[in-house]
Amino acid sequence: xxxxxxxxxxxxxxxxxxLLFGSVAILLGYLLVKGLPALNPGLIFGxxxxxxxxxxxxxxxxxxxxxMAGTLALIALAITIAVPLGLLAGIYMAEYSxxxxxxxFGFFFDLLSGIPSIVVGLFGFSAILFFxxxxxxxxxPCLLVSALSLAFLVLPYIVKTTxxxxxxxPQQTRITGLALGATRLQNIVFCLIPESLSTILGGIILxxxxxxxxxxxxMLTGAVVSAGLPDSLFKGYEALPFYIYYISSxxxxxxxxxxxxxxxxxxxxxxxxxxxxxAIIQKKVRHTLLYRH
Amino acid sequence: xxxxxxxxxxxxxxxxxxxxxxMSALVCCLLVVLIxxxxxxxxxxxxxQNQAMDLLTGAWSPHNGGYGIAPMIFGTLWISFLSVVxxxxxxxxxxxxxxxxxxxxxxxxxxxxVQMMTGIPTIIYGFVGVFLLVPLIRNTAGTGSGMCxxxxxxxxxxxxxxxxxxxxxxSFDRVPRSWLDAVDALGGSRVQKLVYVVLPACVxxxxxxxxxxxGRALGDTxxxxxxxxxxxxxxxxxxxxxxxxxAHIALVSAADxxxxxxxxxxxxxxxxxxxxxxxxxxxxxxERRGTHE
Numbered sequence: 001x002x003x004x005x006x007x008x009x010x011x012x013x014x015x016x017x018x019l020l021f022g023s024v025a026i027l028l029g030y031l032l033v034k035g036l037p038a039l040n041p042g043l044i045f046g047x048x049x050x051x052x053x054x055x056x057x058x059x060x061x062x063x064x065x066x067x068m069a070g071t072l073a074l075i076a077l078a079i080t081i082a083v084p085l086g087l088l089a090g091i092y093m094a095e096y097s098x099x100x101x102x103x104x105f106g107f108f109f110d111l112l113s114g115i116p117s118i119v120v121g122l123f124g125f126s127a128i129l130f131f132x133x134x135x136x137x138x139x140x141p142c143l144l145v146s147a148l149s150l151a152f153l154v155l156p157y158i159v160k161t162t163x164x165x166x167x168x169x170p171q172q173t174r175i176t177g178l179a180l181g182a183t184r185l186q187n188i189v190f191c192l193i194p195e196s197l198s199t200i201l202g203g204i205i206l207x208x209x210x211x212x213x214x215x216x217x218x219m220l221t222g223a224v225v226s227a228g229l230p231d232s233l234f235k236g237y238e239a240l241p242f243y244i245y246y247i248s249s250x251x252x253x254x255x256x257x258x259x260x261x262x263x264x265x266x267x268x269x270x271x272x273x274x275x276x277x278x279a280i281i282q283k284k285v286r287h288t289l290l291y292r293h
Numbered sequence: 294x295x296x297x298x299x300x301x302x303x304x305x306x307x308x309x310x311x312x313x314x315x316m317s318a319l320v321c322c323l324l325v326v327l328i329x330x331x332x333x334x335x336x337x338x339x340x341x342q343n344q345a346m347d348l349l350t351g352a353w354s355p356h357n358g359g360y361g362i363a364p365m366i367f368g369t370l371w372i373s374f375l376s377v378v379x380x381x382x383x384x385x386x387x388x389x390x391x392x393x394x395x396x397x398x399x400x401x402x403x404x405x406x407v408q409m410m411t412g413i414p415t416i417i418y419g420f421v422g423v424f425l426l427v428p429l430i431r432n433t434a435g436t437g438s439g440m441c442x443x444x445x446x447x448x449x450x451x452x453x454x455x456x457x458x459x460x461x462x463x464s465f466d467r468v469p470r471s472w473l474d475a476v477d478a479l480g481g482s483r484v485q486k487l488v489y490v491v492l493p494a495c496v497x498x499x500x501x502x503x504x505x506x507x508g509r510a511l512g513d514t515x516x517x518x519x520x521x522x523x524x525x526x527x528x529x530x531x532x533x534x535x536x537x538x539x540a541h542i543a544l545v546s547a548a549d550x551x552x553x554x555x556x557x558x559x560x561x562x563x564x565x566x567x568x569x570x571x572x573x574x575x576x577x578x579x580e581r582r583g584t585h586e
Binding site for chain 2: 009010012013014020031088089092093101104112114117118119120122123152185206209213215216244245249257261268271272274279
């Protein structure tokens with residue numbers, strides 16, 4: 001290869017970095033420029049006093065507070081459903097599965113993580129339709145259905161992280177407990193899981209981020225434009241990503257649009273915080289939580 | 294006597310734990326089947342004889358009673374294919390710069406940045422795309438609304454690039470250290486290392502990563518829904534508006550339950566599910582072949 005060829009390849013590779021990082025920088029910069037003016041307590045609480053809104057004394061009508069609360073409730077529910085199931089399945093995959101079950105189950109988990117989120121949403125939607133026709137007329141898309149569908153969506157992430165975390169425990173640590181006479185189960189509970197806790201925790205936080213940002217699932221399974229604070233599992237609710245989507249297609253004036261940009265920044269901040277938290281936990285917590293047992 | 298009592302109890306615990314773990318993994322897998330099952334069970338009774346086939350291949354002309362989803366399948370394939378075509382060279386260049394060509398000091402920081410990028414919510418890409426890229430394309434092209442295949446593919450390309458880069462980096466990192474040292478010892482340049490050692494060793498990883506990213510582009514809802522314009526037609530040029538299967542599901546799910554339009558979304562869901570299954574199966578087969586040789 002001559003010198004010019006080398007130079008060309010090097011330049012192309014630099015160019016692609018500049019293109020990608022540049023476009024993401026433009027994206028974020030545009031968002032900041034447009035959204036910063038809207039970023040004040042009024043964006044979240046509207047004209048309701050902050051303290052009254054936080055203590056649920058008065059309803060917020062023109063802020064994104066109900067949407068944030070809805071997203072929070074949704075995340076909490078979905079993660080509570082997904083984590084126990086995902087953890088157990090992950091432990092099985094890492095420690096108990098044979099060659100056959102591993103490859104079959106592995107395919108299913110890959111498939112589950114590859115299924116478009118809108119299809120998972122459609123599943124939730126058709127399930128509730130099915131129950132509506134066959135069990136009770138009162139069942140309709142609601143918070144619980146969304147949470148369940150979202151839980152299915154993030155399940156493979158949790159399974160995969162747990163499995164990888166357990167599998168990457170060093171061989172020496174793995175056999176020490178067994179050599180001391182622990183059963184397989186004791187070894188898992190008292191040795192392997194504490195050892196890989198930080199990785200698992202990081203995976204769970206990433207799953208939380210995925211719940212926070214997903215729009216396709218919730219728009220089919222119960223998110224609505226105005227519902228106030230979420231107060232029942234069986235009602236519609238507001239969510240931040242859905243609010244942003246709604247603004248992008250239905251905004252009436254410039255103020256609403258600016259509010260939309262503000263909401264984008266809030267969502268981005270939430271996701272960035274979760275992401276950083278996951279990174280820190282995966283790095284640092286190892287040293288503090290590891291030797292608890 | 295005492296000892297055997299404990300032994301028994303231990304065994305029982307062990308068996309119970311094993312059963313519980315297996316059940317959780319099984320439940321997760323059944324879910325994957327259930328997702329397809331529910332769509333078929335809810336969707337199938339809606340169709341009369343031969344209707345399913347007409348829907349799959351026919352044209353979309355509601356006035357003549359035609360509700361074929363072929364235009365949406367074309368739209369989906371066009372947009373995801375184009376976005377992969379745009380994203381692939383960019384991602385390969387970035388991954389090469391981070392792993393091989395660039396200075397070692399920057400690699401960790403850049404990799405962190407790319408990881409952070411995967412955390413940016415899809416809805417934000419869509420939102421900024423609508424207000425930044427669409428007017429730009431509209432003014433440059435001079436015709437149409439700017440909501441077209443090209444705009445959607447560009448945004449989608451940036452969206453899937455981080456995932457693709459991480460796939461590539463993962464496979465670059467698996468190249469044995471000694472091979473790289475050998476190039477250095479022979480006095481080869483970094484570009485030569487990339488072209489003659491790293492890339493040939495990573496062909497399988499690169500193909501797998503690209504296929505999986507294609508699956509990701511295929512399943513994205515929000516970007517296509519917000520930016521591609523959603524016109525139901527067989528697209529002829531890059532500046533034509535198109536509707537994807539995912540966007541179709543999102544748009545029609547609010548329609549009347551008894552209409553044929555509504556029935557078609559279950560078929561869309563099933564088609565998406567099957568395409569995803571093929572993509573995952575393909576990626577797994579490619580990797581499997583790599584390990585046997």
